[in-house]
Amino acid sequence: MSISSLPAEGTAHASAPPVTVHEERQRQSRLSLAMVSPSVAVLLIWMAVPLAMTIYFSLIRYNLLYPGDNDFVGLENYYFFLTDEGFTAGMTNTLLLVCSVLLISVVVGVLIAVLVDTSFWGRGIVRVLLISPFFIMPTVSALVWKNLLLHPVSGVFAAVWRFFGAEPIDWFATYPMEAIILIVSWQWVPFAVLLLMTAMQSLDQEQKDAARLDGAGPVAIFWHITLPHLARPIAVVVMIETIFLLSIFAEIFTTTGGGPGYETTNLAYLIYSQALLQFDVGLASAGGLVAVLLANIAAFILIRMIGKNLTDKG
Amino acid sequence: MSDLTIRNLKKSFDDTHIIKGIDLDIKDHEFVVFVGPSGCGKSTLLRLIAGLEEVTSGSIQLDERDITDVAPAKRDLAMVFQSYALYPHMTVRKNMSFALDLAGIDKAEIQRKVEDAAKVLELGPLLERKPKALSGGQRQRVAIGRSIVRNPKIFLFDEPLSNLDAALRVLMRLELARLHKELNATMIYVTHDQVEAMTLADKVVVLNAGRVEQVGSPLELYHHPVNQFVAGFIGTPKMAFLKGTVKAVSNAGVTVALDCGPHYQLPHQSTSLKPGDDITFGIRPENIEVVGADQSPFKVRLDVTEHLGADTYCYIKLANGEMMTVRAPGDFMADYGQNAGLLPDLSQAHLFDASGKTIPRPRTPAQAA
Numbered sequence: 001m002s003i004s005s006l007p008a009e010g011t012a013h014a015s016a017p018p019v020t021v022h023e024e025r026q027r028q029s030r031l032s033l034a035m036v037s038p039s040v041a042v043l044l045i046w047m048a049v050p051l052a053m054t055i056y057f058s059l060i061r062y063n064l065l066y067p068g069d070n071d072f073v074g075l076e077n078y079y080f081f082l083t084d085e086g087f088t089a090g091m092t093n094t095l096l097l098v099c100s101v102l103l104i105s106v107v108v109g110v111l112i113a114v115l116v117d118t119s120f121w122g123r124g125i126v127r128v129l130l131i132s133p134f135f136i137m138p139t140v141s142a143l144v145w146k147n148l149l150l151h152p153v154s155g156v157f158a159a160v161w162r163f164f165g166a167e168p169i170d171w172f173a174t175y176p177m178e179a180i181i182l183i184v185s186w187q188w189v190p191f192a193v194l195l196l197m198t199a200m201q202s203l204d205q206e207q208k209d210a211a212r213l214d215g216a217g218p219v220a221i222f223w224h225i226t227l228p229h230l231a232r233p234i235a236v237v238v239m240i241e242t243i244f245l246l247s248i249f250a251e252i253f254t255t256t257g258g259g260p261g262y263e264t265t266n267l268a269y270l271i272y273s274q275a276l277l278q279f280d281v282g283l284a285s286a287g288g289l290v291a292v293l294l295a296n297i298a299a300f301i302l303i304r305m306i307g308k309n310l311t312d313k314g
Numbered sequence: 315m316s317d318l319t320i321r322n323l324k325k326s327f328d329d330t331h332i333i334k335g336i337d338l339d340i341k342d343h344e345f346v347v348f349v350g351p352s353g354c355g356k357s358t359l360l361r362l363i364a365g366l367e368e369v370t371s372g373s374i375q376l377d378e379r380d381i382t383d384v385a386p387a388k389r390d391l392a393m394v395f396q397s398y399a400l401y402p403h404m405t406v407r408k409n410m411s412f413a414l415d416l417a418g419i420d421k422a423e424i425q426r427k428v429e430d431a432a433k434v435l436e437l438g439p440l441l442e443r444k445p446k447a448l449s450g451g452q453r454q455r456v457a458i459g460r461s462i463v464r465n466p467k468i469f470l471f472d473e474p475l476s477n478l479d480a481a482l483r484v485l486m487r488l489e490l491a492r493l494h495k496e497l498n499a500t501m502i503y504v505t506h507d508q509v510e511a512m513t514l515a516d517k518v519v520v521l522n523a524g525r526v527e528q529v530g531s532p533l534e535l536y537h538h539p540v541n542q543f544v545a546g547f548i549g550t551p552k553m554a555f556l557k558g559t560v561k562a563v564s565n566a567g568v569t570v571a572l573d574c575g576p577h578y579q580l581p582h583q584s585t586s587l588k589p590g591d592d593i594t595f596g597i598r599p600e601n602i603e604v605v606g607a608d609q610s611p612f613k614v615r616l617d618v619t620e621h622l623g624a625d626t627y628c629y630i631k632l633a634n635g636e637m638m639t640v641r642a643p644g645d646f647m648a649d650y651g652q653n654a655g656l657l658p659d660l661s662q663a664h665l666f667d668a669s670g671k672t673i674p675r676p677r678t679p680a681q682a683a
Contacts, residue, residue, distance in 0.1 A: 206399035209366050210460075214413035215387035224412070228403040 057285035064279035077286035081274075087287075089262035090270040097181060097266055098245040104185040105241060106234055109192025114226060116193075117200040127197065134190035138250035145183045146172070146255045176256050176264045183251050188244075192237045199233035200226075235306040242302060246295055267291045315377050316342050316390075316467035316500040318363070323372035325355075325362055332358045334524040335372070340468075340502065340517075345494050348504045349511040350521035351547070356504045357472055359521070363502065364393050364470055376467060387413075392461030393470040396477065398453045400445040400460075407441040410459050424463075431462040434496065451482050458493070471503040475510065487513060508548055512536070520544050538677070542670040545596050551627060553596045553664070554638030560591045568665065568673070570595060574632040576612040578658075582665045582675045593673075596664035599641035603657040604628060604648070610655030616648045630656075 058077050060070050081087060116127055133141065149156050150171040158168035171179040203226065211221050249268045252258055258265035258273060265273070271291060275284030318340040325333040332355045340346050348356040361367045363374060365386035373382045381389045400409050407428055408415075414424045432438050435455045445453055454474060461469055474490075475483045491514055494501055505511055511518050512532040520527040520535065520543075528540045532548075539545035545553050558572040567581045572595055580595075587593070607613055619642075620627040626646040630638050640656065648654065665673040 204397060204399060206395040206397050207401060209361075209364075209386075210393070210395060210399040211401075211412075212366065213364060213386045213391070213393050214460075214464075215416045216412075220416060225401065228401075231403075 054285045054288055057281055058289055060282055062280070062282035062285070064281060073282070077282045078290070081283055081286045081290060084270075084283075086262050086265055086270050086273075090265050090267045093177065093262075093264060094246065094266040094268075096177065097184065097248060098242060100181045101184050101188055101245050102238055102241055104181070105189045105192040106237060108185075108189050109196050109237065110227070110230060110234070112189070112193045113196035113200050113230075114222065116197060117203075130197075131190045131194050133186055134188075134194065136187070138187065138248075139254050141187055142183055142251040142254040145179075145186070150179055172256050173260065176260060180248075180251060180255065180264050183255070184245065184248055187251075188241055191241065195233045195237050196230055199230055203229050239302050239306050242298060243295075246291075246298065267294070317377055318468060318500070318502075319375040320363075321373045321375075323359070323362060323374065324370045325358055325367060326370050332524055333362065333370075336524075336526055338519065338526065338529070340500065343498055343500055345491075345501045345503065345514055345516045346519060347511040347515035347517070348502065348519045348521055349506065349508055349547070350527075352506055353523075354521045355524040356506075356521045360393075360470055360472055360502065360504045363468075364391055365389050366393075390467040391470055392464045392466035392468075393472065394454075394457045394461055394474045396473045398445075398457040398474075398477075400453055400456055402445055405442050405444055406437060406448070406456050406459075409445065409456055410463050413460070413464050427463045427465075428459075431459045434462065434493070435459045450478050451486060454478065454486055455489075458490075462497070467500065469499055469501045471501065473505055474503075475505070476507075490514060508550070512548070518548075520547060522547075538672070538674075539664070540672050542594060542596065542666045542672075545664055545666070545672070549598055551599045551639040551641065553598050554602075554636075555666075556595045556597070556632075556636055556638070558593055558595050560587050560589050560593055562589055563587050568593075570665070574612075574634050574636060576610075578660055578663070580660055580663055580665060580675075582673045584665075584673045587667065587673065592668045594666040594670075596666060597638075597658045598662065599627070599639045601659040601662040602640045603659075604640055604642050604646065605655045605657050607653040607655050610657050612656040612658070614654055614656055616650070616652045616654050618650065619646070619648050 059072060059074065061073050061076075062070055112130060116123060116130065120126075136144075147154070152158050152168045152170040155168075157171070161168045169175070207225055208221055211225050216224060247268050248266060249272065252264055252266065252269045253272075256264040258269045267287070268291070271284050271287040274280050274287060318338075320336055320338040320340075323333055323336045323338075324331070336359065348359060350356045358367060362369055365381070365384060369382050373380060375381065376390065401412065404412065410428045410431060411424045414427065428441070429438075432441055435458060437452070437455055437459055440448060440452060440456075445456065448456065457474070471490075475486050478486060487510060490501075490503075493499075494514075503510075503514060515532055517529060518532055518535055519529050522543050528535060528544045530538075535544060535548045539548060542555065546555065556572050556574060558570045561569040561571050561577065563569075563584060567579055568584055568587060569577065569579050570593055571577045578595070604616075614630050614632060617629040617631050619629070621644070624644045626642040626644055628640040628642055628646070628648060630640065632638065642648075664675065667673060
């Protein structure tokens with residue numbers, strides 16, 4: 001399909017208009033195909049070419065320190081990547097990061113969404129403030145956390161610790177993964193709040209009234225009415241956040257640089273370090289493909305679990 | 315027993331007074347309908363009774379027990395909402411048993427109560443379905459079933475039929491009337507539809523702007539409205555209101571001159587009216603006869619006529635701009651713009667003074683009952 005076929009088709013039929021419904025429909029479908037083909041083609045190229053190149057790189061020896069030495073090595077890169085000591089750490093850390101942040105953002109998100117649903121003075125401003133962390137660039141927020149909040153000498157936390165007479169904690173040295181989880185949660189809780197807050201507004205007030213008449217207290221209303229109502233938006237939060245959390249990079253790069261050791265290295269950071277710190281493009285490509293595979297498995301499971309929930313009308 | 319007594323009940327939201335002092339007595343087994351135009355406070359009054367809104371001042375008593383500040387669930391009341399408010403993720407069975415589950419009642423007992431209610435409402439085959447898989451009428455029945463299982467002293471209904479289509483509404487109306495007889499229950503029903511009010515109620519409470527205008531049986535309201543508002547609100551098409559002045563007052567009645575022309579001698583007894591006072595003459599569409607232009611002093615030009623089969627509604631715009639409707643027999647034929655005369659049945663006429671209060675008219679034996 002190419003764009004040049006479009007005017008040719010148009011002129012051919014301008015002189016002889018289609019007679020039957022069938023012909024007209026055929027012409028329509030050809031036309032629509034011609035219309036969408038450029039974007040489809042561009043998308044395909046955007047996806048297929050890098051994928052093909054990555055697959056190619058993953059099968060050859062390709063180290064920037066040894067130019068020209070690009071022999072075909074089969075699956076050797078995959079073997080090295082999977083047996084690399086960083087791989088297990090990267091996998092565990094990715095899982096840990098994704099799961100913790102998901103848990104925190106859903107639990108905290110639901111609580112905040114329920115809290116700000118009751119009306120109080122200044123609610124509009126509070127809502128905007130709650131959502132605003134989401135609009136800050138990951139690098140910027142990581143830097144703010146690193147230098148202004150968690151810094152053992154000049155950070156706000158250190159000042160609080162000192163105020164109570166405690167020894168300030170060097171977060172990135174002592175609890176590196178927890179610190180990363182804290183930063184990433186700070187960014188992604190607002191997303192959950194945003195979605196759940198809007199969902200709360202569509203909760204039928206009469207349902208709550210009915211539950212009150214049925215003898216349900218605030219806790220029972222939360223468990224039996226609010227939470228089931230939020231099931232769908234929570235599923236959406238989990239799905240979308242998983243996709244983004246699998247590829248967290250900027251926060252790790254700006255704060256711990258994957259360390260100490262491999263303690264905060266996730267898959268994305270591992271691949272980066274292999275390609276651009278160890279200059280082994282072949283190994284990094286193999287890692288990239290493993291990550292693609294894992295992401296697809298995750299997506300498959302999520303869509304099986306949650307997608308059904310979303311389309312299910314019952 | 316379930317006697318509800320409301321004394322000087324008031325409700326304000328900030329500076330807006332919604333309910334401005336209501337006194338009301340509802341007796342055991344009565345079907346009471348609150349009716350009024352939108353914004354008159356009828357739904358708020360119901361929510362106050364249910365305990366869903368806090369009372370600003372006044373008291374509500376149920377069988378000598380003051381429930382003004384009692385939690386909604388502890389009042390022995392059940393409510394059916396306009397949107398039904400079924401719990402969407404629960405089955406019909408769970409929807410109906412929810413209140414009992416929360417109360418921690420024995421499982422077998424719950425099962426029995428739900429099955430009983432389902433039988434009364436013919437919900438048996440639907441018990442395991444979710445609300446989404448039900449039609450509007452079925453959802454309505456589930457909402458009623460949810461109330462029945464709690465065996466409340468009073469059932470509250472908040473415009474329960476307004477989400478149904480016209481045919482189903484008539485059906486559910488009959489079903490509600492049947493249910494009222496079968497359960498021998500006390501019911502309070504809020505609606506803006508005066509047909510529902512007239513057909514269902516033992517006692518109609520007409521509300522306007524946060525006050526009770528009149529309480530009475532449907533026919534009492536129809537024949538003896540206490541003021542012009544009630545007279546205009548009850549009855550379709552609306553009663554015609556024609557402005558006029560009093561000519562003479564005597565023992566035989568009141569003589570009035572209408573602005574649109576005719577003079578009438580009415581049987582109403584009044585001590586407060588004197589010649590020259592402004593009055594409003596009210597006559598229902600069904601109490602007027604259309605005759606030839608030369609047979610009546612009340613001469614008009616007919617506007618549009620609507621044929622409904624059983625009746626014909628003739629719309630009339632009088633020379634002085636007043637509008638009125640006449641209900642003629644179904645086979646009545648008239649041309650647009652045709653001249654005609656009107657013969658009102660003066661024994662059925664209503665008379666209101668300048669402030670809108672009714673001048674009482676003599677009761678016929680049938681109406682007095």
